[in-house]
Amino acid sequence: AQTVTQSQPEMSVQEAETVTLSCTYDTSESNYYLFWYKQPPSRQMILVIRQEAYKQQNATENRFSVNFQKAAKSFSLKISDSQLGDTAMYFCAFMNRDDKIIFGKGTRLHILP
Amino acid sequence: DARVTQTPRHKVTEMGQEVTMRCQPILGHNTVFWYRQTMMQGLELLAYFRNRAPLDDSGMPKDRFSAEMPDATLATLKIQPSEPRDSAVYFCASDRRAGYNEQFFGPGTRLTVL
Numbered sequence: 035a036q037t038v039t040q041s042q043p044e045m046s047v048q049e050a051e052t053v054t055l056s057c058t059y060d061t062s063e064s065n066y067y068l069f070w071y072k073q074p075p076s077r078q079m080i081l082v083i084r085q086e087a088y089k090q091q092n093a094t095e096n097r098f099s100v101n102f103q104k105a106a107k108s109f110s111l112k113i114s115d116s117q118l119g120d121t122a123m124y125f126c127a128f129m130n131r132d133d134k135i136i137f138g139k140g141t142r143l144h145i146l147p
Numbered sequence: 148d149a150r151v152t153q154t155p156r157h158k159v160t161e162m163g164q165e166v167t168m169r170c171q172p173i174l175g176h177n178t179v180f181w182y183r184q185t186m187m188q189g190l191e192l193l194a195y196f197r198n199r200a201p202l203d204d205s206g207m208p209k210d211r212f213s214a215e216m217p218d219a220t221l222a223t224l225k226i227q228p229s230e231p232r233d234s235a236v237y238f239c240a241s242d243r244r245a246g247y248n249e250q251f252f253g254p255g256t257r258l259t260v261l
Binding site: 067069076077078079080081084125129132133134135136137138139140 | 178180189190192195197202203236238240242244248249250251252254255257
């Protein structure tokens with residue numbers, strides 16, 4: 035069975051600091067997609083960043099970047115220069131070849147002023 | 148600005164009542180997903196459709212839940228009869244299956260069953 039594990043239920047960091055959210059997954063597939071979604075208090079699910087497993091280069095989107103370690107099945111999210119608006123629940127997600135997404139339990143991130 | 152829309156946004160009902168949630172996927176998207184989010188279980192996939200045909204509904208309690216796509220612009224999730232344990236936020240998402248795999252989520256329907 036495919037699983038996604040986020041080991042940090044909650045984190046707090048000061049504004050402008052860098053924070054890394056951890057995620058590990060388990061699958062026997064060789065090609066797949068990985069995502070980080072953000073869910074602010076509004077409840078809207080927002081895609082932050084995506085990584086295709088066959089690409090070795092780590093994805094980046096402005097202040098957001100990932101550290102994708104395929105052999106270790108690890109997919110962490112780094113947020114640089116954190117802002118108050120980054121306060122949200124962050125979900126790591128794995129998509130298999132059938133487009134099914136399995137979500138982790140989430141990490142609640144608080145950015146402190 | 149193309150978006151997935153869901154109605155209603157909030158629903159409070161009494162145990163035993165029928166509940167219908169609706170979703171309008173983004174025009175041109177051919178795959179529609181239904182998810183349920185609870186504090187205990189997190190985000191769970193209930194069912195999904197491609198080109199209006201159900202592909203997988205293994206995450207859905209069959210005895211009370213049903214999902215359909217009457218046409219390409221409407222997906223429905225029905226619970227009959229509803230129970231307090233069905234209280235959750237139900238999300239619809241859609242994507243355009245063609246090597247483009249981002250799922251776009253609707254705003255969700257918060258269901259409370261008393």
